[in-house]
Amino acid sequence: MNIIKCAHKVYAILMETNRPICIWVLLLGIFIFPMNIGAQEVVLQKDSIITINLDEVILISARKAFDYHRQPKPLSTLDEYLESSKKVDMVKRGAYAWEPTLNNMFSERLSVTIDGMRIFGACTDKMDPITSYVDVSNLSQAHIASGQQGTEHGNTIGGAINLELDRGNFKEIGLYGGVETGFESNNQMSVVGAELNFSDSKFYVDTDIIYRKAENYFAGGDEEVEFSQFEKYNFSANGGYKIAGDRSLTASLIYDEARDVGYPALTMDVSLARAIIASVGFEQDVLWGSLSNWKSKLYFNKVTHVMDDTKRPDVPIHMDMPGWSDTYGFYSQAALKVKKHQFLFKMDGYYNKSLAEMTMYPNDPNELPMFMLTWPDVRTANGGVYLEDELDLNGSFLKIATRITAQNQNVADEFGLNSLKIFYPEMEKSKTRFLKSISGQWHKMWMPWHFNAGLSYGDRAPSVTEGYGFYLFNSFDNHDYIGDPGLANEKSMEANAKISWEKSKLKVGAEANFFHIADYIIGEIAPSLSVMTIGAEGVKIYKNLEYAQLFNTSLDVEYAILPELKWSGLVSYHRGTDNDGGNIPFISPFSYRSGFQYNSKSFSAGLRISGAAKQVNYNPDFGEDQTPAYTVCSLNFGKTFKFNNDSMYAKFGVENIFDENYSTYTDWKNIPRMGRNFFLTLSYSIN
């Protein structure tokens, strides 16, 4: 049952294909079960539909499936779940709101969505990646797609992360719920959460609430990391109602608010980060006789972000930096199966308003405050169509996907427009771009060998910061950044390949991808410009490099020593260079992870080791220095207790057992990561 649960998308598709499910489930099981080191990397390898994409699915909600074993740390933050992905690394500016990177690419090169909804952070300094506006209690899984395979929800270069909401989906379960609580010793984080759900064949509603509060954490060697506290709560409700047998209405609402969030790596903290994310949807099984799975959604979200430096000692100048990002959007999609083709048609659009301002208060109280718009109320209107075809070629599968998007950006605020015209006297108020993507992915099987290969092309528009940012201070390289509205689209040519050997006990896979990114957008020092931020070294303006190249490769092995005991290991290597052979910043050094996982019916235990070699390729021009090698270990134990119909699950663990003081290449300004940490979580499910 749990296999079907964790792969419910696959299950749904299988139901349509009317093939004998048991065979597929069996095949799936082979690949799902061994993959539980470092959370739930369920690589759905066997199914014809999913496998063509080398997607990764990270299971987040296990409560409804009683699948607690597979969660090394059930109430950890979403950030920790995402970090367990093979391709995702998290950039840390503190203990909260880590920024996901995929294939060593940052948010502006990724499409990060919540149930297909576009949402954009409101912070000019990337202190609020959108993954910080949901919590694990809201989600069932995170779907991670690499490169152009992730264009279903929007144009991307590096890939896509789609966070899927947890919902009852008209299953005949009735009323069920749970309470859970967790504690972590290192930063005295306490978590409490509760959920109450109801689902039957006509109607479902899921509600949950979660609250987290953490104090400063301590790095290895008892070094307190000041300003790393945070407090947040999150509430969500979503429901569905069947109007008729084949039609249903859905709605969802998430309210997420964090206060008093410290960012030890930055010069400012956050007093408020709030998001309201809402949608209504309509689903119909069949449309016009031949189309199936018609799904449409209307959504809006509103993000408010307020930076605050009043708690910091010795700020050279006090400033307020609030930001707002509102997005309104829709999508509608339907599938079509014709002989060997499986088509997916999708139309989508969104309208985003991004506004951010900065007010600086002079030390001389007689002087007037200094005010500027750092995002000049940029209105982005984006509309696109996406089409994919999955083709069964007798023994191999081919997936072709394409997206065409038109995007207009308009600077709505005169003040902001005039500010930018200081730099770009000829700039137009409005700019329209056309974006396109095409990709082909092929999967061939000679049991037990699998071969996957893909080629693709795609481009992206510059982000609001890259196009219109005005004196945005980057504390990592200590420069003020100014956008350029005339930037060319960034274009990516990508090739990927994966070869794997898969048997019931042993699985070995090697994969690599290569990106040639023309017009790569990056900041370049403008020596003639005067720094605005006190203490900054210089000013950079975003510009197009001729090209940059990124290469990622990894090898992973999984071996079932006993039916209950599995070993897995992963090593990866990454390289990024620009057209002069210079190093691209934020490229991972050689890294590895390995672990043993023991799962019996009611008991589980895991031992994990992860680390990285010394960073060889880094770029001091972007504030990087050499990150030393490190290795950290963690251990966890879990036990399920049954009480009549209810169950309680307890998990206890220790992370960074040897209290290593370390930081990774993604740690902003080398802030050290958490030292030794004991955690305990208790989940009680009422059925």
Place this chain on the structure above:
Amino acid sequence: MKTIKLVLVVFIVAVGFTSCSSDGDDTPKFEENPMANFNLVANIEANGHSLELYSEGKTGFTTGYNEIFVRVKNNADNSYFANPDISWSPVMHMMSMNHSCPKSDLSITDDNNTVAKGYIIFQMPGNADEYWDVTLTYGVNGEEFSLTETIEVTAPADGKQTVSSFMGTDDVRYVLAMVEPKDPEVAVNDMTAMLFKMESMMSFPLVENYTVTLDPRMPGMGNHSSPNNEDLTYDAATKSYKGKLSLTMTGYWKLNLKLLNGTGEVLKGEDITDENEASSLYFELEF
């Protein structure tokens, strides 16, 4: 539906009538007052005439550049003389000496022939012991009149320097005054300044074909500058120095200047460096 339409029609008609009637209440205007949006800063009555001095924006005379509009009213019938021939002479009465200041001639404006326009650049404010007066000589109906009135010249309310009187390295005393921007914006602003030399206590002729370099800074924010400023160069048509001033944010800006003569020699002012935060020749603005 019909009821709604009817209500709508009644509403629109009612609004229409109200608007009309409020227009009708206004007293009829036989002549548009050309100075309606200006401030009367001085009204001097003599010889059966009123000399009215107006400013656009200012409520009085301040140090720096003052654009002034003058009208001569016939008090007998409250009419204004057309094309009056007016000249003026401002004088500062100091403890030890008297001196004048840079000024233009008064010329009749194109829009209205009862209004004469000119400017006076006061280098310093008056105080308890020292004061400015202005002597106005005007001819109407073939007769010439003259009168002198004490005026109050104050430093601007925000205390910001918009005029500088200084001795150049060529031992000539200069007066440099900022004319524009009057209402600075976060944008590239057109900047205008005027340069005079002090030939004698009473004579301040325009100086042509020099250059004023411009380096705006924010002393409250690390003394940073802004990009794409243009130095001020002489514009013969307007007899003033024109340049571009980029202001990247609101707040207090110090516009550091250097005065260069026709051969590029620095007569006053210094470059801004890490050691030298400000030039001795500067303007200030805050918005």
